[in-house]
Amino acid sequence: MPATFDSVEQFPTGTTQVQMDEEVRLRVKAGAIKSVYTGSEANGWTLTTTWNVIGEQ
Amino acid sequence: MFRFVITLSLLCFLSACSSTRGYPDRPDRQDLKLQKLQEKYFLPGVDVLAVYHDPVETTNQRVYRNKVVYGRMLAIDMQFQIFKQEMYGEGVKTTLSLDVAGVLVGGAGSVVTNADASKILSALSGGIAGTSTAINKNLYFEKTLPALIALMDAERLKVRAGIFEGLSQDTDVYPLGQALSELETYLEVGSIPGAIASLTAVAGAEKTEAKDKIEAVRTSQFVDPTAQKRVDDALDIIDAMPAGNAWEVLKAPPSALDNFVLTAVKARLGGTDLSSASAILSGAANDANAKSILKMIVVLIDDRSEENLSKWQAAIKAQS
Numbered sequence: 001m002p003a004t005f006d007s008v009e010q011f012p013t014g015t016t017q018v019q020m021d022e023e024v025r026l027r028v029k030a031g032a033i034k035s036v037y038t039g040s041e042a043n044g045w046t047l048t049t050t051w052n053v054i055g056e057q
Numbered sequence: 058m059f060r061f062v063i064t065l066s067l068l069c070f071l072s073a074c075s076s077t078r079g080y081p082d083r084p085d086r087q088d089l090k091l092q093k094l095q096e097k098y099f100l101p102g103v104d105v106l107a108v109y110h111d112p113v114e115t116t117n118q119r120v121y122r123n124k125v126v127y128g129r130m131l132a133i134d135m136q137f138q139i140f141k142q143e144m145y146g147e148g149v150k151t152t153l154s155l156d157v158a159g160v161l162v163g164g165a166g167s168v169v170t171n172a173d174a175s176k177i178l179s180a181l182s183g184g185i186a187g188t189s190t191a192i193n194k195n196l197y198f199e200k201t202l203p204a205l206i207a208l209m210d211a212e213r214l215k216v217r218a219g220i221f222e223g224l225s226q227d228t229d230v231y232p233l234g235q236a237l238s239e240l241e242t243y244l245e246v247g248s249i250p251g252a253i254a255s256l257t258a259v260a261g262a263e264k265t266e267a268k269d270k271i272e273a274v275r276t277s278q279f280v281d282p283t284a285q286k287r288v289d290d291a292l293d294i295i296d297a298m299p300a301g302n303a304w305e306v307l308k309a310p311p312s313a314l315d316n317f318v319l320t321a322v323k324a325r326l327g328g329t330d331l332s333s334a335s336a337i338l339s340g341a342a343n344d345a346n347a348k349s350i351l352k353m354i355v356v357l358i359d360d361r362s363e364e365n366l367s368k369w370q371a372a373i374k375a376q377s
Contacts, residue, residue, distance in 0.1 A: 003254060005324040007317075007357065008272040011280060018110050019280040021234035025106075026285065029292050030352035034242050036235055051353065053327045054346050055337060 004033060004050050011037075011045040020045050087135055094132035098125060109233045122233040123224050129240050130220070137213070137247045141206055205252045212246035212255050271324060273317040273359060284361035287370065291355045294373050295348055302376035303347035304339040307331060307354075311372035315359045322350060 011020065020037045024047070027035040032049045039045035098105065105125045108114050115121045220239050223231035245251045278284065295303060314322070314331070322331045329337070331350070338347040355369060 005271065005321075007321050010272070010274045012275065012277055014277060015275075015280050017232055017234070018106075019282070019285070021106050021110075021232070022282070022285050023280065024234050024238055026288055026292070026356050028238070028241065029289070030356040031349045032353075033245065034238050036238050038235075040229060051321070051325055054325055054349065055327055 003053050005053065007049045007051065009047045009049070011039070011047060013042060013044045015045055016041055020047065023047055087139065091132060091135045091139075094128055094135070098128045098132060106233060106237070118228040118233070122228055122231075122236060125233065126220065126224060126236045126240065129237075130217070130243065133240065133244050133247070137209075140247070144202060144206070205249060205256075208252045208255050209247050212251065213243060216243045216246055271317060271320050273357075275359070279359065279361050281361070284363075284366065287363075287366045288355055288361065291366070291370050291373055292352050294370070294377055295352050295355070298348065298373065298377050300341035300344040301339070301347075303344060303351045304335075305376050306372050307338060307347055307351055308335070309372075310354075311368040312360070312365050314354065317359060318354055318357050321357055322354065325350060325353060 009023075011023075024035040024037065027047075027049045032051055035047060035049040037045045037047040097103070109118060109121055109125070216239060220236060220243065223236055223239065246255060319331070323329065326334050326337065334350075337343055338350060351373075355373075358365070358369070
């Protein structure tokens with residue numbers, strides 16, 4: 001059983017970098033280990049967030 | 058009295074000696090430098106992302122990004138150095154102060170009836186021999202701590218290399234938000250839990266391969282700033298909920314959870330469905346787990362319409 005897992009979210013074109021930064025901040029605030037995006041406003045974004053599995057280290 | 062003087066002298070020697078901390082005293086004031094960096098880059102009032110996105114305040118995003126990242130990285134490095142010194146110091150002091158003191162008190166006790174100098178030396182010599190047994194008792198500490206620190210150093214270097222590579226690129230490829238997220242990782246791998254996680258990863262290479270990936274496609278409604286603000290507010294309310302109440306929301310969600318959220322929650326719970334997670338989420342003892350799951354749901358739930366988020370906010374407030 002992995003101790004972490006990744007959630008991957010695709011965001012549409014037109015989403016601004018400021019909005020992506022806010023999504024990252026919200027996930028980290030909610031307890032994500034890390035949240036990283038790639039892409040651009042013109043091509044859309046992929047946000048990958050790593051979460052811990054509760055009860056495992 | 059004589060025993061007391063000898064023991065006190067030796068303990069004073071041990072506590073004053075830099076070698077008990079494993080590091081020499083620094084000639085400069087690291088605490089003051091660290092404080093300045095914290096004031097500049099870390100205080101809640103310093104919203105570096107807002108400055109970064111403000112075209113008036115920041116004419117060159119790349120320069121600003123690098124300045125912030127280098128500043129934070131330096132602060133993290135300094136804090137890590139202090140952390141290492143404290144760990145070594147705590148371990149060495151605990152080992153020597155308790156074990157050696159115990160042996161030396163016993164050794165000095167054997168001479169208290171006779172103040173002859175040769176016997177004092179004999180007792181001290183016996184004390185030194187006795188410490189080898191004491192040190193063996195701390196073999197676990199001696200072997201484990203350096204290994205953990207070496208692992209932390211290695212993992213920090215890896216993350217550091219990635220950050221430096223990112224900083225060599227333009228901000229459209231490597232924006233500040235991404236750099237800040239990787240700085241969080243940089244901080245995390247320099248901790249004991251981070252090192253243990255790395256150790257686990259090394260021990261089981263399949264861990265990386267086995268990583269589950271859960272995917273969702275978002276809409277423009279999802280990233281609407283008003284919706285983001287509602288989610289942010291809900292997170293604050295969850296944090297302030299009385300212990301045990303987060304589970305009350307989880308066991309009767311105010312609206313149906315979408316498949317992405319259900320899958321993510323199940324993965325987070327190590328394969329357990331939310332509906333079967335009472336044992337690990339209910340009650341005050343499991344409050345941190347329950348809040349963690351509730352916050353993840355609020356952030357990931359796909360329907361961020363005003364109607365749906367209002368339902369969640371109302372349910373959360375009802376338990377606050």
